[in-house]
Every structure is written in structure tokens, then in C-alpha cells.
Amino acid sequence: MIKNIVFFVDKSNGFPNALYGYIRENFPDYNTCFYSIDRRNEIELDTEINKIKSYKEFLLNRKISKDIRDSDLIIISGVFTMQYIFATIYRKYLSKTILQFWGGDFYQFKNQNMINRIKKFFYDICVDKSKAIVTMISTEKKEFISIFPFALKKTFYYTPVPGKNDPQNIVYRKKALSEFDKSINIVIGNSATSTNQHKEIFEMFRNKDLKGVKVLCPLSYGDSRYRDEIIELGKEIFGTSFIPITEFLTLSEYKELLMHCRVGIYNTNRQQGLGNISILTNLGKKIYIRKDNPMWDYYSNLGYRLFDCDDLANQDIEEIMQWSIDDARLNFDAIEKRNADIISNWKKILT
The missing domain is CATH 3.40.50.2000 (Glycogen Phosphorylase B;)
Known part of the structure; x- marks a missing residue:
């Protein structure tokens, strides 16, 4: 059975293109589609990566909702924006969603100011309901659980965001x-x-x-x-x-x-x-x-x-x-x- 996988990759530092190239090169047998939010049109994405230019698209763009609904697996790489969408509009799909944290997206909560407490409300929902957690390196699990103690029982993986092999x-x-x-x-x-x-x-x-x-x-x-x-x-x-x-x-x-x-x-x-x-x-x-x-x-x-x-x-x-x-x-x-x-x-x- 061919697996349908939807990736939502944060726009930072060219990571959408890097991860897209890596997955297509090393796992070509999967049906994959890639999205990245870029509201200010700041980055140049591979033509096969779907650019999301506003949060309204999650309500109006039927392709996004269909891809999410029909997917076997959803991967959010870089949890800087998508947590708000999946904690609200697409909460019921979190059970097939894997969250890949890059570091800054969870270390920020060591600073427990009022803004971070509000933000963490949405993160808590996503972490609690998600299928699994991915950290960039194996030795970060302890740090992650110190911030999200209830994640102790979650399935953990670790791997960075690699790029396509460059000769x-x-x-x-x-x-x-x-x-x-x-x-x-x-x-x-x-x-x-x-x-x-x-x-x-x-x-x-x-x-x-x-x-x-x-x-x-x-x-x-x-x-x-x-x-x-x-x-x-x-x-x-x-x-x-x-x-x-x-x-x-x-x-x-x-x-x-x-x-x-x-x-x-x-x-x-x-x-x-x-x-x-x-x-x-x-x-x-x-x-x-x-x-x-x-x-x-x-x-x-x-x-x-x-x-x-x-x-x-x-x-x-x-x-x-x-x-x-x-x-x-x-x-x-x-x-x-x-x-x-x-x-x-x-x-x-x-x-």
C-alpha cells in the first residue's frame, strides 16, 4: 500500500526545499505533498512545494483540506505556526500528525512570561493529541519533557532536517x-x-x-x-x-x-x-x-x-x-x- 504523507515545513533558512529534496530522493515510493507558510512572499520555494500565503487558505483552499483529510500521515516540521491551525481547525487530525521540533520552537518556553503561557496553550493541545514527537537530536528528549512533562508517554523519534545529497x-x-x-x-x-x-x-x-x-x-x-x-x-x-x-x-x-x-x-x-x-x-x-x-x-x-x-x-x-x-x-x-x-x-x- 502506498502511503500518502503531507508535510508542513516552516519557511526558515530554506528548510522546505532541503527536506523536500531529501524525502523525494530517499523515499520516492511515497505519495508526498509539501506546504510552507510564507505570508510575505519572502522565500523562493521549489515549484512542487505549495506556498500558503494566508491563514484564510486553511478555510478556503479545498486542496489543503482534502490533502489533510486523505493523508495517512501528517508531518509538521518546525512548530512555529502550524500549532495554531491544528489546535483549532484541524484538531481531529492530530492523531495522525507527527510534530518535528527544531529547538527554538520549544526551548522558548523556558521563559515563562505571559505571552509564552498563552502560546503554550496551543502547543500543549498539539503535543498531547499528536501521534509522535521528533526532536532534532537524540539527547534533547530530556529537555523536551522538562517543558512538556505529559509528553513522557509519547512516542519519540529524533532526526534533523537534512538536505538532498549534494555532489x-x-x-x-x-x-x-x-x-x-x-x-x-x-x-x-x-x-x-x-x-x-x-x-x-x-x-x-x-x-x-x-x-x-x-x-x-x-x-x-x-x-x-x-x-x-x-x-x-x-x-x-x-x-x-x-x-x-x-x-x-x-x-x-x-x-x-x-x-x-x-x-x-x-x-x-x-x-x-x-x-x-x-x-x-x-x-x-x-x-x-x-x-x-x-x-x-x-x-x-x-x-x-x-x-x-x-x-x-x-x-x-x-x-x-x-x-x-x-x-x-x-x-x-x-x-x-x-x-x-x-x-x-x-x-x-x-x-
Whole structure:
């Protein structure tokens, strides 16, 4: 029997196109249709992905209601908007709906302000009535249940939002290794969000002699006020060595930029930046993560070689930059293991 699956994927960071490509490439035998809400027409979607331009469409668009009604399985990837629709209009279909949480969509509720309490009312309905929960990494289940205790009895899966296999990844890796000695920069964080905890890392570098090392800081999306604070502090501490990235780059442009970095530092206090870490490890770069972040155990269990952000305070720039091609190759086997783990877990979710 061919399974009919409907995906609702949040528009952020090109994830609808990435997930669409991955599912069609690896699971072609399923009948799948994809939707993404983009009320301001901000993103370019694959022509096979249905763009929803207003919430009214859920009331007036018969195709949406028919696809939901006829589906064997519904997957909401990125629970940032659809929870309101499924907690109200389509509540009766939650029993065949799997919710894939990306991180920010549930970690936000650690802040129990009045607005979040109202928002969480709709999340509680969806989590309680849903078929299953998916977190991006296996070690996030504990964090999720601390926010939604009643989810303890739910079925849990874990897997990130992958992209279609890109043959260029091999090309980029070969180029990165051939130009390894030219990689003399550091990249810190993945966005202009406070969970990156840039300030803590910047202060660790305040008295270090960078010796020509540039510090790149991706800040193209997130909180604009926080972004401005980080740029001001970065210029104060690093001077002309600080390079804030405030414009959106194409994926190819971003990979070229990261190719010239040797070290990536992710001081996030939650799961965040998985895509950035994937790019950097494929390019053979050294990665620092907080040990108290659930990502540490996730990557370590897959065989990655990681370094603790806390160690940066006591390391000079030579020690931070110490990383060889042989070191880089240690993570390549772990990447293949992770890729196999991802497809295995998607298979469990879809079947």
C-alpha cells in the first residue's frame, strides 16, 4: 500500500526545499505533498512545494483540506505556526500528525512570561493529541519533557532536517583539504540570537594575540538589537580582525567563506547550528561546543572529535588553531555514520 504523507515545513533558512529534496530522493515510493507558510512572499520555494500565503487558505483552499483529510500521515516540521491551525481547525487530525521540533520552537518556553503561557496553550493541545514527537537530536528528549512533562508517554523519534545529497560536498571537501594551510580564521556562532552567547566567548578572547587571525560572526538573521550589541562588542575586542556577516549569502558563498576558517565555535546553551556544524565538519574544521549542551553527547556518541568551549579561556591562539588534516579525517567517518543514522530514523518516522 502506498502511503500518502503531507508535510508542513516552516519557511526558515530554506528548510522546505532541503527536506523536500531529501524525502523525494530517499523515499520516492511515497505519495508526498509539501506546504510552507510564507505570508510575505519572502522565500523562493521549489515549484512542487505549495506556498500558503494566508491563514484564510486553511478555510478556503479545498486542496489543503482534502490533502489533510486523505493523508495517512501528517508531518509538521518546525512548530512555529502550524500549532495554531491544528489546535483549532484541524484538531481531529492530530492523531495522525507527527510534530518535528527544531529547538527554538520549544526551548522558548523556558521563559515563562505571559505571552509564552498563552502560546503554550496551543502547543500543549498539539503535543498531547499528536501521534509522535521528533526532536532534532537524540539527547534533547530530556529537555523536551522538562517543558512538556505529559509528553513522557509519547512516542519519540529524533532526526534533523537534512538536505538532498549534494555532489559538490565532495568537491568542497577536497578543495578545503588542498588549501588547508590557508584556513587561518575563526567563525563564532550561527545567528544574531542570545542563545549563541557571543559575549562570553568574546571576553575569553579579549587579551589574546590573534596574530592575523580573522574572527567571522554570522549575524544575518535573528534579533537586530542583539546583533548591534554584538557588532559593537566585537569591534571593541577584535578591532579590524572582527568581520560581522549581516547579509544573507547563498549556500555556495557561505561554504566558500567557511572554507577559509579552521575553527568553529558554538557556545549555544541549546541545540542550535546543526547545519553550520555539518558544513564545517565536512570541510574538515575543528569544532568547539559547550559540554553541557545536548549536542555534545549527540556528536560524541557518533564518534566526532569535539572541544569544550570552556577550555578557550585558558588557551592561546596557537593552541586554539592547532588542528591538522589528520585530525580532520577523524570526523569524516563520523559524518558517514551520522548520515546513515539520519536516513534510518526518517525511515522509522515515515513507516
